[in-house]
Amino acid sequence: MGATDTEGRLLASLFRAGPADPDFCHCLDVPNGGVLLGLPSLLSMGLLRHTDKYFQLPNGYYGIDSIFLLLAFMALARLKTIESLRYCSPGEWGKLLGLDRVPEARTLREKVRLLTQDGKAAQWGGELSRDWMGMFPETTGVLYIDGHVRVYNGKQTELPRHHVARQKLCLRATTDYWVNAMDGQPFFMVNKAVDPGLLTVLEEEIVPRLEQEVPYQPSLFDLEEEKFIPRFTLVFDREGYSPGFMLRMWIKRIACLTYRKYPGEDWQEWEFHEQKVSLVSGHIVEMKLAERGIFLGGKLWVREIRKLTESGHQTAIISTDYTRELTTSSAAMFARWSQENFFKYMREHYNLDRLIDYTTEEIPDTTKVVNPMYREADGDVRKQRAQLARKRCECNGIVLCDDIEPDKVAAYETKKLALQEEVECMEQTLADLTACRRDTPQHVMLSDLPPEDQFRKLGMKSKYFIDTIKLIAYRAETAMVNIVRQTMSHLDEARSLLRSLYATEADILPDYEKKKLIVRLHQPANRCSAITIKNLCLELNATRTQFPGTDLRLIYEMVS
Numbered sequence: 001m002g003a004t005d006t007e008g009r010l011l012a013s014l015f016r017a018g019p020a021d022p023d024f025c026h027c028l029d030v031p032n033g034g035v036l037l038g039l040p041s042l043l044s045m046g047l048l049r050h051t052d053k054y055f056q057l058p059n060g061y062y063g064i065d066s067i068f069l070l071l072a073f074m075a076l077a078r079l080k081t082i083e084s085l086r087y088c089s090p091g092e093w094g095k096l097l098g099l100d101r102v103p104e105a106r107t108l109r110e111k112v113r114l115l116t117q118d119g120k121a122a123q124w125g126g127e128l129s130r131d132w133m134g135m136f137p138e139t140t141g142v143l144y145i146d147g148h149v150r151v152y153n154g155k156q157t158e159l160p161r162h163h164v165a166r167q168k169l170c171l172r173a174t175t176d177y178w179v180n181a182m183d184g185q186p187f188f189m190v191n192k193a194v195d196p197g198l199l200t201v202l203e204e205e206i207v208p209r210l211e212q213e214v215p216y217q218p219s220l221f222d223l224e225e226e227k228f229i230p231r232f233t234l235v236f237d238r239e240g241y242s243p244g245f246m247l248r249m250w251i252k253r254i255a256c257l258t259y260r261k262y263p264g265e266d267w268q269e270w271e272f273h274e275q276k277v278s279l280v281s282g283h284i285v286e287m288k289l290a291e292r293g294i295f296l297g298g299k300l301w302v303r304e305i306r307k308l309t310e311s312g313h314q315t316a317i318i319s320t321d322y323t324r325e326l327t328t329s330s331a332a333m334f335a336r337w338s339q340e341n342f343f344k345y346m347r348e349h350y351n352l353d354r355l356i357d358y359t360t361e362e363i364p365d366t367t368k369v370v371n372p373m374y375r376e377a378d379g380d381v382r383k384q385r386a387q388l389a390r391k392r393c394e395c396n397g398i399v400l401c402d403d404i405e406p407d408k409v410a411a412y413e414t415k416k417l418a419l420q421e422e423v424e425c426m427e428q429t430l431a432d433l434t435a436c437r438r439d440t441p442q443h444v445m446l447s448d449l450p451p452e453d454q455f456r457k458l459g460m461k462s463k464y465f466i467d468t469i470k471l472i473a474y475r476a477e478t479a480m481v482n483i484v485r486q487t488m489s490h491l492d493e494a495r496s497l498l499r500s501l502y503a504t505e506a507d508i509l510p511d512y513e514k515k516k517l518i519v520r521l522h523q524p525a526n527r528c529s530a531i532t533i534k535n536l537c538l539e540l541n542a543t544r545t546q547f548p549g550t551d552l553r554l555i556y557e558m559v560s
Contacts, residue, residue: 003100003101004100004101005020005099005100008020008061009061012059012060012061013061015059018059018060018061018063019057019059019060019061019062019063019064019066020061020062020063020066020099021098021549021550022066022097022098022099022547022548022549022550023098023099024095024098024508024510024517024547024550024552025095025510026508026509026510027095027507027508027509028507029505029506029507029522030092030095030096030505030506030507030508031089031092031505032073032077032092032093032096032502032503032504032505033096033504033505033506033507033508033519033521034501034502034503034504034505034506034521035073035076035077035096035502036096036506036508036519036554036556037480037501037502037519037521037536037537037540037556038072038073038076038473038476038477038480038502039069039545039547039554040540040543040545040554041475041476041477041479041480042069042072042472042473042476043545043548044476044479044543045128045132045472045475045476045479046128046131046132046472047068047069047072047469047472047476048065048068048069048548049128049131050124050127050128051064051065051068051124052064053124054120054121054123054124054127055115055120055124057111057114057115058114062099062103062107062111063549064115065548065549066097066099066549067103067108067111067112067115068469069097069548070093070097070102070103070108071108071112071466071469072469072472072473072476073093073096073097075350075469075470075473076473076476076477076502077502077503078349078350078499078502078503080350080351080354081351081354082105082108082109082112083105084105085102085103085104085105085108086104086105090102090103090104095508096508098547098549098550109357112356112462112465112466113357113462115465116461116462116464116465117461119461121461121462121464121465121468122460122461122464124465124468125188125464125467125468125471126188128468128471128472129187129188129213130213132185132187132475133187133213133214133215134215136181136185137215137216139181139182139183139185140181140214140215140216140232141232141233142181142182142232142233142235142257142332143179143180143181143187143210143214143232143233143234143235144178144179144180144181144182144184144235144236144336144338144339145177145178145179145180145198145202145206145234145235145236145240146177146178146180146198146236146237146336146339146340147175147176147177147178147195147198147201147239148175148176148177148178148343149162149163149164149165149173149174149175150173150174150175150176150352150353151164151167151171151172151173151353152171152172152173152174152355152458153172154355154358156358156360156456156458157360157455157456157457157458158172158453158455159172159173159174159193159455159457159458160172160193160194160195160369160370160455161173162174162175162195174191174192174193174195174457174458175191175192175195176189176190176191176192177189177190177191177192177198177201177202177205177206178339178342178343179206179210180338180339180342182280182332182335182338183280183338183478184338184339184341184342185342185474185475185478186342186471186474186475188209189467190205190206191460193363193457193458194363194367194368194369194446194457196368197239198236198239198240199239199240199242199245202234202236202240202245203245203248207234207249207252207254210232211231211252211254214231214232217231217232218231218253223253226323228322228323229253229323230250230253230254230255230320230321230323231252231253231254232254232255233254233255233256233257233321233324233332234249234254234255234256234257235256235257235258235332235333235336236256236257236258237258237259237336238258238259238261240256240258241258241259241260241261241318243296243297243299243300244297244299246296246300246302246318246320247299247300249320250300250320255319255320255321255322255324256318256319256320256321257317257318257319257320257321257329257332257333258317258318258333259315259316259317259318259333260304260316260317260318263304263306263314263316266314267290267292267306267314269308271290272288272289272290272306272308273288273289273290274286274287274288275287275288275289275326275327275330276327277289277327277330277331277334278327278328278331279331279334279335280331280335280338281491287307287327287330288307288308288309289305289306289307289308289326289327289330290305290306290308291303291304291305291306291326292304294318296318300320302318302319302320303318303319303320303321303322303329304316304317304318305317305318305319305326305329305330305333307330307334317329317330317333319333342474345474345495346470346474349499350470350473350474352467352470355458355463356462356463356465356466357459357462357463358459359458359459359461359462360456360457360458360459361456361457361458361459361460362456362457363446363455363456363457364446365445365446365447366445366446366447367445367446368443368444368445368446369443369444369445369446369449370442370443371440371441371442371443371444372449372450372453373440374437374440374441374442374443377433377436377437377440378437380433380436380437381430381433381434381437384426384429384430384433385430387426388423388426388427388430391419391422391423391426392423394419395416395419395420395422395423398415398416398419477495477498480498480536481494481495481498483535483536483539484497484498484532484533484535484536486535487531487532487535488528488532489528497529497532497533500524501521501524501533504521504522504524505522506519506520506521506522507519507520507559508520510552511552512552515551515552515553516552516553516555517547517550517552517553517554517555518555518556518557519554519555519556519557520557520558520559521533521537521556521557521558521559522558522559523558523559530558533558534558536556537556537557537558540554540556541554541555541556
């Protein structure tokens, strides 16, 4: 419907041709034509790298390259779901790919299912992660690890409840543990339907993987010669605070940087000195910092760094990175906002938390989960303890009352005795409930749960695939941000400018004789944006990128 290459589609349906090669024609005012400016960055970030190794499609009109390019262009254009294609002109989007039209939503969803049915999307994402670490080795010395709670509102399965900090509620959800660079750019993610906690995921899954994948680690000879240099540094929040864990990591020569729990008394103000700290963004700020060495938990000597705020509050940081300077250690810890900003930006603009499909998968029966009976017993203890505290306050108010009228002394004594009896009764009830909770196992195996409490995990095959393409799009956008900021005075507006650029119209002018594909942009709303976009076009033209499947070199220019 709406297709013009009827012959090619007919032959493809008869398995005599396909996939179709891109064939561009002169087009003016193509909607979302600006997304073509993201193609060099998408390719450099690995959009079409390793695809032949991990993916295959049966013969048809649409090839793998066309599907991958379409999904990446949709991400840049902020089409957050495959169903969004229902409300877009398929012919106009087809012009961006050199096709007569793009597949409709149902066809595209089927293509994604075929690409991910063998579960190799996670392997593809893992190989791209290793490529990114090799491309940007300077960003792998310090790695941020944090859990992102992804709320599930469906009815396919009854997932366990997690505390969602941004909503201040306990909701059914699954947890994704992300590994990011200092500037917030992502490397990979580990999904946990049953969340064992940050420390367990770090020690059992993330650290073994990083030991193998982080490039340019010190050699064994260097580690032997220099007793205090780490292989790399992990940064995480208070959830991962554990002297024992930090000791086990340092035995592997992996440094840890986190906030300190229970910092104790404040330090003397004279210990703090003004320091100039260079942030990841390039800004230089002044902080009042102080440092001590402490023997943490009787197990490990660590550096404790404190920042003094204007209000007098002291933020305590502990680190086993003994060679990093005081200011750089502080900058690394306080730059954790970059990972939080990544989560926020990806939720809002790339729909990171969106379900890709509605499938579920089995969870091994030996998986340990929280015992529902323990959760119920724990709730009863907490409720009884709160009621007891309120009753004690009421009782103390009666006992401490010293202005009782003589004619009311009898009533006062009666009420006091009644309240004391209630308190004693509630204390006994609390003791019984506490004993019951103590005798109830906190964790049980999934197979030991009653059938009504058992659950399945959400299908991840398609999500790994779509999320990897979103990560490629985010990294491509970030690379373009670094270019446009060179000529911008308001650096915070770089991503807004690119989002408007992806949505702008463009002329697509192929020249097969000169082997050029000209993408001509329309003038933006102001002169400053025009200068920035022209500089971006010059940088992109210098890459001499060819459109995949053709010998046409992309040339970007702006209407004068």
